[in-house]
Amino acid sequence: MELAEQLAEKQRSISVAEFFEKNKHLLGFDSPTRGIITTVKEAVDNSLDACEEAEVLPDIYVGIKRTGKDIYRIIVEDNGPGIVPKQVPFVFGKLLYGSRFHQIKQSRGQQGIGISAAVLYAQLTTGVPAVVISRTGHNSKANRFELMIKTESNEPQVLKHEEIEWDRMHGTRVEIEFKSTLSAKKRLLDYLRYTAVVNPHARIKTDIDGEKYNFERASEETIVPPKAIAPHPHGIEFGTLKRMAEASHLKLKEFLIEGFSRVGSKSADEILGLANLNPERKASGLSSDNLKILLDAMQSVQIPPPPASQCLSPIGEEKIVQGIDKEFELDFVRSRTRKSQVFSGHPFIVEAAIGYGGKLDSEGQAQILRFANRVPLLYQQGACIITTAVSGVNWKAYNLSQQGVPTGPVLILVHVASTNVPFTSESKDAIAAIPEIEKEIVLVLQDLGRELKNYLSRRDKNKQQEERARAVCSILPDIASKVGEIVGKPAPDITPLEAQIMHKVVVKKKISGGKVEISVNNYTRNPAAMTIYNMSGDSASDATVKPDFVDRIGDEYNKLWKIEVEPECTWNTVYSGTSHGSVSVRGVDEKLLVVVDIT
Amino acid sequence: MKKEESDKIADCKLLEIAEKWYHQMQSATIPYISIPTRTKHNIEYDEGSEVWKYGDKETTRSAGSYKSALHILKMAYVVSFLKKQLNENRSSTLREMYYISEGWKKAKFGAQDESNHLVEDLEIITELSRESFHLRPEEDGASIYGPLKIRERTRRGVREIHCQQDIGEAGYPIPNNVDNLEFVDHDAKFIIAMETGGMYARLMENGFDEEYNAVLIHLKGQPARSTRRVLKRLNQELNLPVVVFTDGDPWSYRIFASVAYGSIKSAHMSETLATPGAQFIGVQPSDISGYNLPSDHLTEGDIAALKAELSDPRFDTEYWRNEINLQLKLGLKSEQQAFAARGLDFVTREYLPARLSEMGII
Numbered sequence: 001m002e003l004a005e006q007l008a009e010k011q012r013s014i015s016v017a018e019f020f021e022k023n024k025h026l027l028g029f030d031s032p033t034r035g036i037i038t039t040v041k042e043a044v045d046n047s048l049d050a051c052e053e054a055e056v057l058p059d060i061y062v063g064i065k066r067t068g069k070d071i072y073r074i075i076v077e078d079n080g081p082g083i084v085p086k087q088v089p090f091v092f093g094k095l096l097y098g099s100r101f102h103q104i105k106q107s108r109g110q111q112g113i114g115i116s117a118a119v120l121y122a123q124l125t126t127g128v129p130a131v132v133i134s135r136t137g138h139n140s141k142a143n144r145f146e147l148m149i150k151t152e153s154n155e156p157q158v159l160k161h162e163e164i165e166w167d168r169m170h171g172t173r174v175e176i177e178f179k180s181t182l183s184a185k186k187r188l189l190d191y192l193r194y195t196a197v198v199n200p201h202a203r204i205k206t207d208i209d210g211e212k213y214n215f216e217r218a219s220e221e222t223i224v225p226p227k228a229i230a231p232h233p234h235g236i237e238f239g240t241l242k243r244m245a246e247a248s249h250l251k252l253k254e255f256l257i258e259g260f261s262r263v264g265s266k267s268a269d270e271i272l273g274l275a276n277l278n279p280e281r282k283a284s285g286l287s288s289d290n291l292k293i294l295l296d297a298m299q300s301v302q303i304p305p306p307p308a309s310q311c312l313s314p315i316g317e318e319k320i321v322q323g324i325d326k327e328f329e330l331d332f333v334r335s336r337t338r339k340s341q342v343f344s345g346h347p348f349i350v351e352a353a354i355g356y357g358g359k360l361d362s363e364g365q366a367q368i369l370r371f372a373n374r375v376p377l378l379y380q381q382g383a384c385i386i387t388t389a390v391s392g393v394n395w396k397a398y399n400l401s402q403q404g405v406p407t408g409p410v411l412i413l414v415h416v417a418s419t420n421v422p423f424t425s426e427s428k429d430a431i432a433a434i435p436e437i438e439k440e441i442v443l444v445l446q447d448l449g450r451e452l453k454n455y456l457s458r459r460d461k462n463k464q465q466e467e468r469a470r471a472v473c474s475i476l477p478d479i480a481s482k483v484g485e486i487v488g489k490p491a492p493d494i495t496p497l498e499a500q501i502m503h504k505v506v507v508k509k510k511i512s513g514g515k516v517e518i519s520v521n522n523y524t525r526n527p528a529a530m531t532i533y534n535m536s537g538d539s540a541s542d543a544t545v546k547p548d549f550v551d552r553i554g555d556e557y558n559k560l561w562k563i564e565v566e567p568e569c570t571w572n573t574v575y576s577g578t579s580h581g582s583v584s585v586r587g588v589d590e591k592l593l594v595v596v597d598i599t
Numbered sequence: 600m601k602k603e604e605s606d607k608i609a610d611c612k613l614l615e616i617a618e619k620w621y622h623q624m625q626s627a628t629i630p631y632i633s634i635p636t637r638t639k640h641n642i643e644y645d646e647g648s649e650v651w652k653y654g655d656k657e658t659t660r661s662a663g664s665y666k667s668a669l670h671i672l673k674m675a676y677v678v679s680f681l682k683k684q685l686n687e688n689r690s691s692t693l694r695e696m697y698y699i700s701e702g703w704k705k706a707k708f709g710a711q712d713e714s715n716h717l718v719e720d721l722e723i724i725t726e727l728s729r730e731s732f733h734l735r736p737e738e739d740g741a742s743i744y745g746p747l748k749i750r751e752r753t754r755r756g757v758r759e760i761h762c763q764q765d766i767g768e769a770g771y772p773i774p775n776n777v778d779n780l781e782f783v784d785h786d787a788k789f790i791i792a793m794e795t796g797g798m799y800a801r802l803m804e805n806g807f808d809e810e811y812n813a814v815l816i817h818l819k820g821q822p823a824r825s826t827r828r829v830l831k832r833l834n835q836e837l838n839l840p841v842v843v844f845t846d847g848d849p850w851s852y853r854i855f856a857s858v859a860y861g862s863i864k865s866a867h868m869s870e871t872l873a874t875p876g877a878q879f880i881g882v883q884p885s886d887i888s889g890y891n892l893p894s895d896h897l898t899e900g901d902i903a904a905l906k907a908e909l910s911d912p913r914f915d916t917e918y919w920r921n922e923i924n925l926q927l928k929l930g931l932k933s934e935q936q937a938f939a940a941r942g943l944d945f946v947t948r949e950y951l952p953a954r955l956s957e958m959g960i961i
Contacts, residue, residue, distance in 0.1 A: 471665040475672050478705060479662060480624055482675040486617035486682065496627040501663060506627075521627075 016095045017154040020117055021124060025427070029121050032180040036064065036074060037188050037378065038427075039121075042114030043076035043174055044192075045375055048199060049108045050080030050172070052313075055222045058202035062192065064182070066209050071126055072180045074118075077173035082136035085143040085161075092119055092132050092174065093147045093156025103228035104419045105311040108375050116149065118176050123148045125179035129159050133173040135166050142166035182209060187378055189213060194369055194376035197323035198315050198415060218326040219319055226313040230261040232306040233271070233298035235345020235420070241295055245283045252286075252294075253279035262304045271297045299345075308340030308347035312417050315374065320353045320413065328411060331357030331459075334451045335413075336444050343436040348418035350440040353411075354448040356455065360409035366390075368405060370431070371415040377429055384430035386414045389441035398449035399456045410452075414441055466502075473498045499523065499594035505565070507532065508596045509583045516540075518583060519572035522565040529564040530588045536581020545573035556581070609732055610685050612725035613678045620675070630671055631661035634720050635867070639911045642866050649875035651860045651913055653723070653867060669705065670717075676706040677717055681732040690733035693718060723867040730776060740773030740825035744803055745814030746786035747833075752779040759783060762814070768803060770817065777828040785814070787839055789960050791880070791951075792816040792830060794845040794854055798935045798946070805947040811961060814839070821854055824865070827872040830858060834874045840960050841874050844951075847882030847892075848932040849904035852914070852923075855879045860913040880954050884926035887933045890950070893940050894931035901932060 029035050040062055051058040056079060063075035083091055095116045119130040135142035146160040166173075182188075185208060196204055196215035201222060204215040231240065233256075248255050256268040263271075272279050275297035277290065286294065315323070320335040335353035342348070360367065370377040370386045381387050387405065395406040406412075422432040431437065476494045484491035499506040499521075505528045506521045516538060522528045534540070539557050540547060547559040565571045583595055620630040635641060635653035643654040662668035680699065684691060691699070696718075697711045708714040718729050725731075743749075747762045751774065762771045774780070791813050793799045799817040802808065808815050814833065818826060834841050843858050845851035856862070859877035861869030887894050897905070905923050908914045914923065926932070938946040955961040 468665055472663060472668045475665070475668040475705060476662065479620070479630060479668065479672045479675055482672065482679060482706075483617050483620045483624070483630075486675065486679050487614065487621050489621065492621060492624040494624060497624060497629055500627065500629065508627075 015152055015154040017120060017149050017151040020095060021120060021151055024117075024121065029117060030427075032070070032125075033184040034379075035118075035121060035178060035180045036072060036182065037184055037191055038114070039074050039118040039176055039178075040064075040076060040188060041191060041375070042118060043074075044195060044204070045108035046115055047076060047078030047080055047172070048195075048202060048374070051078060051202075052223050052225045054081035055225065056080065057217065057220065057222055058199065058204075060202060060204045062204060062206040062208075064188075064206075064208045066182070067177060070179055070181055071177060072182065072209075073175060073177040075173065075175045077168070077171060079168060079171040082134045082170045082172055084136060085134070085145075088132050088134055088143065088145050089147055089156035089158050092116055092130055092145070093149050093158070095120065095149070095154055104231055104306075105226045105228040106313055106373050106417050106419055107226070108373055115174065118178075119147070120149050120151070122176045122178040126177055128177040130177075131173075131175040133164070133166060135168055135170050135172075138169050142168070191376050191378055193327050194371070194378075195374075197327050197369065197413070198320070198371050198374045198376070200319050200323040200326060216326065218322040221319075223313055227310050229307055229311040229419070230259055232342075232345035232347075233260050233263060233267075233301070233303055234342070235306070236260075236295070236298070238292065238295055241298075242288070242291055245286055245291060248283040250283055251279065252277055252281050252283050255283035256298075260298075261306050267301060267303050270301050274301060305340070305342040306345065306347040306419070308349060311419050312340060312347055312349050314349045314351050314417050315415060317351075320351060320415070324353055324355055324411070324413065328355060328360065329358045330355040330360065330411065332452070332455045334448055334455075336447055338440055338444050341436055341440055343422075343434050346418055346420040346422075348416060348421075348437060348440075350437065350444050351413075351415040351417070352441065352444040352448055353413040354445070354452050355411035355413075356452060357409050360411055362409045364407060365403070366400075366406045366408065366410035366412055369411065369413040371413070372421040372423070372428070372431055373417055374415070375428070377431070379427070379429040380424070381430070383424055385433045385438050386416070386431060386441060388433065389438045390414070390445065392438070392442055393445045393449060395449060398453040400449075400452070412445070414445075416441075469501045469503070472501050476501075493596070495594060495596050496521070499596075504592045504594050505530070505585075505588050506594045506596065507583060507585050509534070511578060511580070514576060514578060515574050516577040517572055517574045518561075519570060520563065520565050521570050522567055524592055525567050527564055527566050528588055528592075530562075531586045532561045532563065533584045533586070534559045534561075534581060536577065537579035538575060538577030538581070540573075540575040540577065543573050543575040545571075547573075605731055606685050606688075609725070609727055610682060612727060613682050613685075613721075613732075616678055616721075616724060617675065620671070629661050629663045631659050631663075631667075632671065632674070632724065633657045633659045634723055637719075637723075637863060637866070639863050639907075639913075642861075642863060642912060644912065645869075648870045650869035650873040651866055652869050673700075673703075673706045673708065673713075674717060674720070676700070676703045677714070677721065681721075681734070684733050688733075690735055692735045693729075696734065719864065719867075722865075726867070728868060728871070730778075735775050736823060736825065738823055740775070740777070740823045740829065741817045741819045742770030742772050742799070743814060743816050743829070744770035744799070745790075745808045746812055747782065747814050748784040750781040750783050763808065768800075770799075770803075770815070773823075773825050773829050775825055777825045777832065780829070780832075782833065782837055785837055785839075786812055787814045787837070788812040789840045789842065789955075790814040790816060790830065790833055792818050792822075792841060792843045792858065792877075793935070794818050794820065794843075794851055795935055798844060801936075801939075801943070802947060805944060807947045807951070810947075811952075811955070818843075818845075818854060818858075822858060824868070824872060827858060827874070830877070831872060831874045834876060841877040842880040842955070842958065842960065843877055844880045844935060845882065846932070846934045847884060847887055847894075847926075847937075848897075848934075849901055849908055849923075849926075851882075852879075852908060852919075853904075856911075856913045878958055880958065881950070882933050882935060882937070884922045884929060884931075886950075887926075887929060887931050890938070890941070892933040892937040894929075894933040894937065897926070897930050897932055902927065 059079040061077040065073045067073050129146040129148045132145045141163040144164045148157045150157050200218040203217040206213045253268045256263050275293045314337050317335040321333050324333050333355040337351040340347050340349045391404045395402040400406040424430045424432045480491040480494050496506050500523045503524050508519045510517045535558050540559050548562050549560040551558040623630045636656040636658045641654045641656040642651045645652045660667040662671045697714045700708045743762050750759050843855045861873035
C-alpha cells in the first residue's frame with residue numbers, strides 16, 4: 001500500500017466534541033482548579049442572559065458540594081424563563097449550539113460551548129451525567145433530564161427524562177459533577193463578587209461546600225435587553241457576506257439596505273457605483289470575485305456607525321456606583337460611561353469606575369476589575385488591553401503613585417461592551433489590543449483620574465484643617481492653665497473654644513442672676529437642625545424664644561425647642577429661673593456636638 | 600520714679616494681659632492679642648516728638664491657628680516669668696530668659712531672636728521698656744571719648760569720670776542702664792557718632808576731640824539701645840548737636856536712621872531712643888564721586904536694600920532720594936576708611952571740617 005493510502009486510512013473527520021475533548025484548555029478547562037470557575041461562570045452567564053431576555057430580576061443560586069475525594073457537584077439554578085423540553089438536550093448536550101451566535105448584539109455567552117463543555121468535562125472525569133431541570137411557567141410541569149454527549153457525533157444522549165414537581169415557577173437548574181478542587185475558591189468568590197458588581201440587579205446566593213456567601217441586589221430595575229441588529233458593512237467578513245448573499249432572494253440594492261445596518265438608498269447606490277455592479281442583479285448570483293469587489297466597496301464607503309444604543313446595554317454610571325458601593329465599602333467612587341465607538345464595524349462602549357480608600361489595601365497595586373459584556377475577566381490580566389491601558393495612564397498626574405499600574409487603595413473597573421468583544425482566545429480571559437478600544441479606556445480613565453485628584457486634594461485639605469484644629473486644641477489647655485495661674489484663678493473651661501475650633505455645634509446652658517440662658521452656636525460649615533430638650537423646675541413661661549412644646553411631669557417641666565441654626569450663627573433663649581435640670585440635643589451628629597453646662 | 604512704684608506698674612500691666620485672655624476664654628472667645636504691625640509700612644512721623652512711631656495698623660494674633668496659639672502660650676509663659684521676677688526683685692538678661700525657657704515644654708523658644716521679639720511685643724503692649732521688667736540687655740553699650748564729665752551710680756558706689764582725662768584709649772563704656780548716668784559737666788560743641796572702631800580710633804589719634812571740642816562716640820555697628828539713649832540724652836540735656844558718620848552703604852544709612860528717626864523694630868520706644876536732630880555727615884554717595892573714593896560694587900542685596908529704602912518713609916526726603924538714586928546709578932559703595940586713600944589725616948583735616956561747617960556746626 002502506498003504511504004498516502006495508508007495515511008488516508010487513518011484520516012477521518014473530527015467532531016467538535018472530540019476536538020474539545022482533546023483541547024480542553026481552549027475552553028477554560030485546562031486544570032481541575034479552573035474547571036469549577038469556568039462551569040459556574042458559563043452557567044451563571046447563561047442564567048443572567050436568560051433573565052435579561054425575559055426581563056426578570058435574576059435570583060441565582062450557586063451550590064458546590066463535595067461528593068468524593070476530589071469530586072465536586074456544581075449546581076446553578078435561576079429564575080429565568082426556562083428552556084422548552086425539546087431544546088434542553090441540545091443546549092446542554094451539544095457543543096456549538098446556541099441562539100446568540102448568529103445575532104449581532106451584546107450578550108454574555110456567544111459561541112454556545114461553555115455549559116456543554118462542562119457537561120463534556122464531567123463525563124470525561126467522572127462519567128456522571130449532567131442533570132438539568134427546567135420549567136417554563138406555572139402552566140407546565142418541570143422537566144428533569146439526565147444527559148451526556150456522544151463525543152464522536154457531538155449529539156446529546158438523554159439517559160433519563162421525566163416530568164417532576166418543582167417549587168420554582170420558572171427557571172433552569174443544572175447539576176454537573178466532575179473531578180476538581182476548590183483551591184481556587186478565592187477566585188471563584190472574586191468572580192461572583194465582580195459579577196454582583198456589574199449586575200446590581202441580580203441576587204446571587206451561594207453555598208460553597210457548606211459556606212454561604214450572599215450577594216444582595218442593590219437595584220430593583222431590570223436591564224432592558226439589547227436588540228439584535230443587522231451587520232454593519234464595515235464589520236463584515238467575506239465568508240459571512242457570501243453566506244448572506246447566497247441565502248438572499250433580493251436584488252443587490254435591496255439586499256444591502258435590508259441586510260445591513262445604517263445602509264440607506266444613498267449608501268447602497270454609492271457602494272454599488274463604486275463596485276460597478278448593477279443594483280438590479282440578484283444578490284444570490286454573485287461570483288466570489290464580484291463579492292470581493294462588493295466587500296471592498298462596502299468598506300470604503302462612509303457609513304454611519306452601527307446603532308449602538310439598540311444593540312448594546314452598558315451598565316450605566318449610577319448602577320456601577322451602586323454595584324461597587326454594595327460590594328466594596330469605599331470612601332470615593334466615580335464612574336463614567338463613554339459614548340459608543342466603532343472598531344472594524346463593531347460598536348462598543350467603554351465604561352469605567354474608580355474607587356478609593358475604604359477597606360482597600362493601602363499597600364500594593366491597585367485592584368483592577370475587568371469586564372467584557374458584564375462578565376468578569378479573571379485570568380490573563382497581563383495580556384489584556386485593559387491592563388495595558390491602565391498602565392499607560394500617567395497616574396502620578398492624579399496624585400497616585402505608580403509602578404506600571406497605580407499603587408495604593410485604588411480600585412479600577414473597566415467594562416467593555418460590544419456586539420463582538422475581541423478576546424485574545426476562546427477561553428475569553430483577555431481583550432485583544434484594539435487601538436480604538438485602548439484609546440477609549442485611556443480617555444475614560446484620565447477623566448476619572450481628574451475626579452480622583454480633586455477628591456484627594458479636597459480630602460488632604462480637610463485632613464490638614466482637622467490636623468491644624470487638633471494642634472491648636474493641644475495647646476489651648478496649656479494656655480488656659482498658665483493664664484489661670486497668672487491671674488490666680490482656676491483655669492477657664494475651654495470646651496466651647498475647642499468645639500469652635502473643631503467646627504462643632506455648641507449648645508450651652510448658663511445660669512446667672514436668676515436667668516437661664518440656652519444658646520446654640522453653629523461653628524460647622526452646614527446648617528444644623530436640632531431639637532433641644534430642657535428638663536428643669538422652671539416653666540420658662542417668659543422665655544424669649546418660646547418652647548415649641550412644654551410638658552409638665554410632676555415638679556419638672558420638659559421643654560422642647562425645634563430649631564435650625566445657619567453656619568456661623570447663634571440662637572438663644574433666656575428665661576427666669578435658677579434650677580439646674582438638664583439639656584440634651586437630638587438631630588446633630590454626636591461627633592459634631594458639644595453640650596456645655598455653665599453654672 | 601521710685602523703683603517700687605515702677606515695679607508695681609509693670610506688674611499691673613502684665614496682669615492686665617493675662618486677665619484679658621482669661622476673660623476672652625471665659626466668654627468662649629479664642630484668646631487673641633493685638634499688636635501694631637511692625638513693618639516700615641506702619642511707621643508714621645509724629646509731629647510732636649519728631650520721631651517715627653507705629654501707626655494704626657494692627658496685627659491680631661489669635662490662638663485659632665497653631666502658630667499663633669503657640670505664640671500666645673509662649674507669651675503667657677513670659678508674662679508669668681516676668682511677674683515672678685518682679686515679685687522676687689530679681690533680674691535676668693534676655694539670653695538668660697531664653698535659656699530658662701528650655702524648661703517650658705511646648706512654650707520653649709526655638710531661637711533667641713524669637714524671645715527677643717516677644718519681649719519687644721510686650722514692650723509695645725505695655726508701653727514699658729524691658730528694663731521695667733528687670734530684663735537687662737547682655738551686651739554693653741558703645742564707648743564715649745571726649746570733654747565730658749559723667750557721674751555713674753554703680754553697685755559699688757558713685758563714680759565720677761571724665762571721658763578724656765580719667766580713661767584710657769578705649770574710652771568710657773556706656774553701661775546697660777543709662778538711667779544711672781548723670782552728665783556733670785562738659786566742654787563740648789557737638790557729638791560725632793561713628794559706625795566703626797577704626798574711625799573712632801583715627802579721630803582720637805588725630806586729636807579731633809580736642810581740636811574741635813567733639814564728643815566721640817563709637818556706635819559699634821547698629822547701636823545698642825543704651826547707646827541710642829545716651830545720644831538722645833546728650834542731645835536733649837546738654838543741647839549738643841549730633842552728627843552720624845558711617846560707611847557709605849545702605850545698611851549704614853539704616854544705622855543713621857535708627858539714631859535719628861527711630862528703628863522699625865523699636866518704633867514704640869522712639870521717643871526715648873531717637874535723636875530727631877541727628878544729622879548724617881557721611882559717607883554720602885555723592886562723596887564717592889566727589890572725592891573719587893576707593894569703592895566696591897553694590898551687591899544684589901545692597902541694591903535691593905537701597906530700593907527698599909526708597910519706599911521707607913524715614914528716607915522720604917529730597918536729600919535721601921537724591922543720594923540713594925545717585926548711588927544706584929553709580930553702583931558703588933565706600934567705607935569710612937576709604938578717606939585714608941587720601942592720607943591718614945585727610946578725614947580730620949579736610950573732610951569733616953568741610954562737612955561740619957557746611958552743616959553749620961562749626
